[in-house]
Amino acid sequence: xxxxxxxxxxxxxxxxxxxxxxxxxxxxxxxxxxxxxxxxxxxxxxxxxxxxxxxxxxxxxxxxxxxxxxxxxxxxxxxxxxxxxxxxxxxxxxxxxxxxxxxxxxxxxxxxxxxxxxxxxxxxxxxxxxxxxxxxxxxxxxxxxxxxxxxxxxxxxxxxxx
Numbered sequence: 001x002x003x004x005x006x007x008x009x010x011x012x013x014x015x016x017x018x019x020x021x022x023x024x025x026x027x028x029x030x031x032x033x034x035x036x037x038x039x040x041x042x043x044x045x046x047x048x049x050x051x052x053x054x055x056x057x058x059x060x061x062x063x064x065x066x067x068x069x070x071x072x073x074x075x076x077x078x079x080x081x082x083x084x085x086x087x088x089x090x091x092x093x094x095x096x097x098x099x100x101x102x103x104x105x106x107x108x109x110x111x112x113x114x115x116x117x118x119x120x121x122x123x124x125x126x127x128x129x130x131x132x133x134x135x136x137x138x139x140x141x142x143x144x145x146x147x148x149x150x151x152x153x154x155x156x157x158x159x160x161x162x
Contacts, residue, residue: 003032004105010114010160011035016107018095023105026097031111039063040091040113047072047081054084059091061113063160064140068116071139075132083131089117089153102149115156126153 001017008014014034018027031037043065048056060068075081093111096104109115118129126144129152133143136155144154 002105005034006106008035008107008112010157011112014107018105023095025095025103027095029093029095029107029111031107035112041065043068045069045072047076048084048087051081051084054087055090058116059113060116061157064114064157067139067141067157067161071136071141074135074138078135080131080135083129084118085128086119086121087116089120090115109156115154117153118155120153122153125151129153129155 001019002021002023003015003017004023005013005015012034015032016029016035017032018024018029020027039062040059041062042057043060045056045058045068048054050056075084089110091110091113092108094108096106096108117126118132119126122128130145132155133145136143140157140159140161141155142158144151144156147154
């Protein structure tokens with residue numbers, strides 16, 4: 001195991017170990033301090049119930065439950081639910097797997113329960129989720145297509161509701 005620390009923009013200083021020494025690309029991690037798993041809980045997203053390839057109950061950070069629910073209400077009201085063909089890769093205790101292929105020893109935001117992936121199997125790394133990006137942005141999420149190494153399937157909480 002390798003020991004690391006990171007100053008996360010939402011959680012402050014967090015400490016973690018990796019499954020391997022040295023850490024490997026996308027390695028499993030375990031938080032040792034600075035992050036409380038009691039802040040994660042299952043959330044039910046009614047708009048996704050019964051849809052093929054979609055999870056409707058996910059493990060997500062409690063502070064972001066309402067903003068995620070509000071985003072899905074607006075997605076439904078805008079008639080955009082059919083844009084979502086796949087919804088998974090939510091909570092995962094691992095290092096980042098940058099789309100550029102460059103190794104990162106930083107924890108994935110999936111490990112904090114604040115990231116989701118949509119339409120990852122669309123042949124364009126999730127680009128078909130583009131119509132959802134403005135709605136998610138309205139509710140405090142950042143779209144991975146705007147990253148230096150674009151990751152259009154990825155949406156993550158960049159700020160919690162007050």
